[in-house]
Amino acid sequence: MAREILPLGRDRTKKQEFIKGQPDRRKRRKVPVDLQVQRLGPVLEKSFRDILDRDDIKVADDPSALAPERALVMEIIGSPARFVNAASKVGLEWLAEEVAVLHGVRSYFDPGSDPVEEDDEEAGSNEQDGVLTEADGDFLLDDDVHPADEMPGTLYLGMPTKATFETLQKLWDLYAAKKEAPDRHGDWWKLFGLLHQLRPWGPQDRIAEATRRRLSDERYRPAGQDLRLEVDLWYRGDAARRDEAAADFRSAVETLGGSVMDEFRVEEIRYHSMLVHLPGSAIDAIVARTGPIALDDDVMSIRPQSAFRFSVEKPVTEQVPDEEDDDGEPDRASIGALIDGWPIENHVKLRNRLDVVELDVADSLAPVSTRYHGTAMASLILRGDLHEDNPPLRRRLKVVPVLAPDGGVETPPRDRLALRLIYRAVEDLKAGTGGQEPSGRDVVIINHSICDEAFGFAGAVSPWGRLLDHLAWKYRVLFVVSAGNIVDPFDLPAYPTAADMRKATPEHRQAEMLRGIDGAKAKRTMFSPAESVNALTVAAAHIDGSTLTLPANKTDPYGTLAAPNLGSGLGHGFNRSVKPDVMLPGGRQVAHPTEGAVLQVHGREFADYIGQRVAMPDPTLGRLDFTRMSSGTSNAAALATRAGMLIGDVLDDSPALNAAGPWYRRDTAPCVLKALIAHGAGWGELGRTMIDIHAPAGHHERRKEAVARAMGYGAVDPDRIFGAGGHRVTLLAEDHIVKDERHMWRVPLPDELRSYAEFRRIVVTLAWLTPVSPNSSQYRTVGLSLLGGTGKSDLWEGVHRVGHQPAIGFGRRGTLIHSVYEGDRKAIPFGDDGGFEINVQAVSKMPGMTAVRIPYALAVTIEVADSINADISASVRTRVLPQAQVGSR
Numbered sequence: 103m104a105r106e107i108l109p110l111g112r113d114r115t116k117k118q119e120f121i122k123g124q125p126d127r128r129k130r131r132k133v134p135v136d137l138q139v140q141r142l143g144p145v146l147e148k149s150f151r152d153i154l155d156r157d158d159i160k161v162a163d164d165p166s167a168l169a170p171e172r173a174l175v176m177e178i179i180g181s182p183a184r185f186v187n188a189a190s191k192v193g194l195e196w197l198a199e200e201v202a203v204l205h206g207v208r209s210y211f212d213p214g215s216d217p218v219e220e221d222d223e224e225a226g227s228n229e230q231d232g233v234l235t236e237a238d239g240d241f242l243l244d245d246d247v248h249p250a251d252e253m254p255g256t257l258y259l260g261m262p263t264k265a266t267f268e269t270l271q272k273l274w275d276l277y278a279a280k281k282e283a284p285d286r287h288g289d290w291w292k293l294f295g296l297l298h299q300l301r302p303w304g305p306q307d308r309i310a311e312a313t314r315r316r317l318s319d320e321r322y323r324p325a326g327q328d329l330r331l332e333v334d335l336w337y338r339g340d341a342a343r344r345d346e347a348a349a350d351f352r353s354a355v356e357t358l359g360g361s362v363m364d365e366f367r368v369e370e371i372r373y374h375s376m377l378v379h380l381p382g383s384a385i386d387a388i389v390a391r392t393g394p395i396a397l398d399d400d401v402m403s404i405r406p407q408s409a410f411r412f413s414v415e416k417p418v419t420e421q422v423p424d425e426e427d428d429d430g431e432p433d434r435a436s437i438g439a440l441i442d443g444w445p446i447e448n449h450v451k452l453r454n455r456l457d458v459v460e461l462d463v464a465d466s467l468a469p470v471s472t473r474y475h476g477t478a479m480a481s482l483i484l485r486g487d488l489h490e491d492n493p494p495l496r497r498r499l500k501v502v503p504v505l506a507p508d509g510g511v512e513t514p515p516r517d518r519l520a521l522r523l524i525y526r527a528v529e530d531l532k533a534g535t536g537g538q539e540p541s542g543r544d545v546v547i548i549n550h551s552i553c554d555e556a557f558g559f560a561g562a563v564s565p566w567g568r569l570l571d572h573l574a575w576k577y578r579v580l581f582v583v584s585a586g587n588i589v590d591p592f593d594l595p596a597y598p599t600a601a602d603m604r605k606a607t608p609e610h611r612q613a614e615m616l617r618g619i620d621g622a623k624a625k626r627t628m629f630s631p632a633e634s635v636n637a638l639t640v641a642a643a644h645i646d647g648s649t650l651t652l653p654a655n656k657t658d659p660y661g662t663l664a665a666p667n668l669g670s671g672l673g674h675g676f677n678r679s680v681k682p683d684v685m686l687p688g689g690r691q692v693a694h695p696t697e698g699a700v701l702q703v704h705g706r707e708f709a710d711y712i713g714q715r716v717a718m719p720d721p722t723l724g725r726l727d728f729t730r731m732s733s734g735t736s737n738a739a740a741l742a743t744r745a746g747m748l749i750g751d752v753l754d755d756s757p758a759l760n761a762a763g764p765w766y767r768r769d770t771a772p773c774v775l776k777a778l779i780a781h782g783a784g785w786g787e788l789g790r791t792m793i794d795i796h797a798p799a800g801h802h803e804r805r806k807e808a809v810a811r812a813m814g815y816g817a818v819d820p821d822r823i824f825g826a827g828g829h830r831v832t833l834l835a836e837d838h839i840v841k842d843e844r845h846m847w848r849v850p851l852p853d854e855l856r857s858y859a860e861f862r863r864i865v866v867t868l869a870w871l872t873p874v875s876p877n878s879s880q881y882r883t884v885g886l887s888l889l890g891g892t893g894k895s896d897l898w899e900g901v902h903r904v905g906h907q908p909a910i911g912f913g914r915r916g917t918l919i920h921s922v923y924e925g926d927r928k929a930i931p932f933g934d935d936g937g938f939e940i941n942v943q944a945v946s947k948m949p950g951m952t953a954v955r956i957p958y959a960l961a962v963t964i965e966v967a968d969s970i971n972a973d974i975s976a977s978v979r980t981r982v983l984p985q986a987q988v989g990s991r
Contacts (some may be wrong), residue, residue, distance in 0.1 A: 105827070105975065107756045107778075108982050110835040110847055110962065118844040120943060121893045132295030133179070133211050139278045141210065146300060150271040153264065165304055165397050170267065172399045173197060173303035173336060176258040177204055179211070179296040181879060185258050188289035192269040194260035197336055198372070198877040200562050201677070204255035204298050255298060256879050261336065303402075305391035313405050316556060317389050322406070326382040330363065330407045330516060334565065335400050337372035337877075344374060347400040351376065354394050358384045366522040370576075371568040371876045377407060377519050408520040408566060408630075410552040412443070412475045412736075413511040417718060418709045419728045422488065424450045434497045434754060437766045438747045439545045440483060441527045442552060443476030443505035443512045444468035450727045451717045452477070455484055456499055459541045461530055462523050463503040463515065471721050472507035478732055479551050481717035482740035483747070487687065488715035488729055489647025495747055500542040502527035505552070520554070521569050532577040544764075546771040547750075548579055549743040550637070551736035553586045553629035563676050563874075563881055564630035567637075571874045574636035578871065578957070580772035581637040582743045584735035585682045586629030586671035591702035592622040600657075600695035603703070608661040613795045615659045615668065615693065618703070620796060620808045628671035628681065635882050635917050636871050638776050639681050641813050642670045642688020642738035648731060650711040652692065658712075659693040659705075664788060666812040667691050668705025670735055673811045676881060679916035680908050684783045685813040686741045689713040689733025707733050745782075745820045746775045752823070758983060759834065770836040773959035777869035780920050781832070781961045782822040783815040784865075789906040803909060810908040815920040822865075822963070828973035830965040833982060838955040839944040841884065849962050850937040850981040852974035855900065860967040861926040864901050868919040868942060870958035875948055883948040884956050888919050891939035898938040901925035926967075 675681025
């Protein structure tokens with residue numbers, strides 16, 4: 103039986119003073135002027151002469167030369183302040199800035215012990231002394247991933263004119279002569295002092311190495327075969343210039359014998375992309391980074407078509423009884439939606455519980471016998487793992503199909519850009535299309551268990567991720583996104599053969615599997631759009647409800663250890679934030695070996711024996727009672743969505759939270775669900791075990807980082823959120839905050855803690871939505887911090903922040919902060935109004951954010967040992983309800 107969540111109020115009549123941290127006084131070393139002139143002077147001076155003084159040279163004919171109307175790349179050491187204003191003063195149209203890894207800097211410049219990059223911890227978000235501690239995790243620079251000759255940096259991208267180069271030449275000549283910077287151009291002196299390279303955006307930028315490998319892979323594209331690609335054009339500030347670039351590019355494609363299948367623009371994320379079909383010869387030229395497409399100055403990037411491809415090789419079926427549900431018809435608001443493939447609406451486990459919105463993928467395109475993925479996701483959301491015989495949700499699930507069968511797989515239609523389909527699906531749900539009313543007005547949580555298998559996260563937020571972030575902010579919804587399933591094998595050098603792997607003890611095998619995955623982390627990153635900062639990204643745990651025993655020739659990698667399954671994509675997220683956010687059951691997989699010079703393994707379904715049971719189509723006779731077993735991060739995301747909708751039941755049944763109207767119609771609703779889903783997360787014994795397993799990684803914080811990459815804040819125990827029990831009480835605060843503002847929330851402690859020296863736990867979770875700046879390396883425009891009454895991360899002397907969870911510094915980089923505190927050492931006396939203080943602060947380095955109201959939710963749970971014979975929920979309730987009523991006035 104669900105329990106009540108209590109509202110937490112605050113005194114809104116008193117403005118709280120912002121808690122400021124110590125200013126960052128670290129020195130920012132620059133390259134000496136003489137060295138910069140020696141390194142860069144000859145190249146820049148020749149480029150300026152060729153552009154400005156020589157009529158006999160057409161620089162536009164040389165793709166390696168600087169030229170007007172060719173994107174200019176400034177490679178900057180570290181991450182200086184935002185440079186948009188400085189660019190505009192020299193007539194440079196700003197395109198973007200990106201975080202980057204620079205090569206060769208240390209060959210001429212040693213930044214010393216002081217980091218060159220700016221500290222991105224906002225004022226007041228760190229400990230009061232302003233010193234970065236190991237607990238923050240900010241000292242970790244992934245030096246086990248990047249070679250010693252690499253250094254963090256920033257790429258500034260702009261579109262120059264001839265006048266831009268005239269001004270740059272004058273500024274460079276003054277800088278080289280060690281003269282003072284002219285008025286309004288001081289930022290350029292800082293940039294010149296950190297400039298690693300000035301170069302044009304060229305084929306090596308447009309066509310990433312990963313794209314070349316994929317296009318050359320015979321498994322993806324047989325030699326000479328034609329192909330569809332996505333081509334992103336520079337999003338120019340002038341609409342007419344965008345139209346001109348699009349027309350020129352279409353002409354270039356048609357000249358090559360190709361065609362443009364689709365075109366889509368989204369101004370808010372600076373996205374302008376075309377889906378093109380090109381003959382094999384043109385594809386070969388792109389792989390070689392030559393030809394008119396690779397050299398087109400209007401093109402920003404070229405990549406394989408965004409695609410999610412799902413297939414079931416040999417479904418192992420089982421029929422389920424066709425029984426009426428005792429729970430009756432759904433009678434609660436439809437707060438959840440699924441964007442996926444077509445489900446089987448009349449399946450015995452789904453009937454009368456789906457509202458399908460037919461938009462861009464018609465019913466006729468998806469024969470019932472092919473509807474695997476959408477049916478499985480709907481089944482997991484509505485009923486969970488069918489092994490567990492859960493009652494169905496009491497809500498109808500909205501479904502917008504965006505996948506269709508194509509040659510044995512379910513995938514977005516090949517003649518459409520996937521982002522267009524996602525955009526229109528969300529638009530239809532929340533705003534309506536074609537002059538119709540919204541199809542999902544009350545939807546606040548959207549399951550997105552599809553991903554771009556051609557786009558592993560590599561540091562910059564993908565167009566798909568940017569789209570979800572924009573739509574989450576615009577429509578105030580929470581996207582629940584799967585981390586992605588990595589099918590590539592990883593090395594397992596501890597075992598010479600597969601037989602040795604099978605003979606190992608479960609404990610030894612567990613450790614070697616986890617170390618092998620961590621050792622391959624650079625190639626096992628999450629798939630786009632899992633890096634979306636506003637989304638809740640979900641990893642898959644190696645657990646399901648099957649009770650069958652694997653045959654002896656199959657290897658269970660973890661046994662009873664519910665670790666992240668073998669294929670679950672790894673973090674971190676953007677700016678090294680915590681990603682994935684949480685982990686939920688995703689079904690077990692076997693460790694499938696490949697013997698060679700080094701034994702390799704990868705995760706594989708073995709649906710005869712293990713996996714989560716889900717509804718499925720009958721591939722031959724059209725029956726509506728078939729099920730199968732499956733695994734993957736899609737499943738885990740579906741269960742996270744289910745958890746969110748069950749939490750919605752608790753919120754519905756908490757009268758104080760709905761006094762001013764239904765909770766799901768407030769624009770804080772997605773933050774509430776995100777906070778409460780994550781609120782049940784924790785590393786627990788699994789985290790301690792994994793930290794010990796990763797001991798070879800070295801420092802304790804490095805080992806914690808390896809765990810966080812795999813499961814974020816940890817496995818979610820939904821019972822901690824909506825399970826009944828008098829030894830636990832959960833409070834919820836929701837509000838809006840603006841830049842440089844502080845909200846103070848007073849959390850009452852239950853009277854029973856006055857004299858007991860028993861175990862107690864306090865869990866605090868903060869979630870918010872942020873607008874994003876798609877052409878900035880900052881990207882996330884607003885960050886929130888969570889501080890105790892001392893201005894530090896501690897809350898109350900009766901508990902301390904446990905060590906087995908992500909470091910504080912990583913948590914502050916995203917839009918979700920989750921901390922667990924425990925204590926049992928002594929009783930802590932306190933007065934009649936005893937409690938502790940939690941402060942929420944908003945900070946931003948971006949211009950124009952002063953008046954932007956950021957929705958957020960704060961969840962706090964106080965838990966005591968079962969041995970305390972008292973109902974702390976009732977104790978806190980008597981104190982918090984009057985407080986909430988006063989605070990809401």
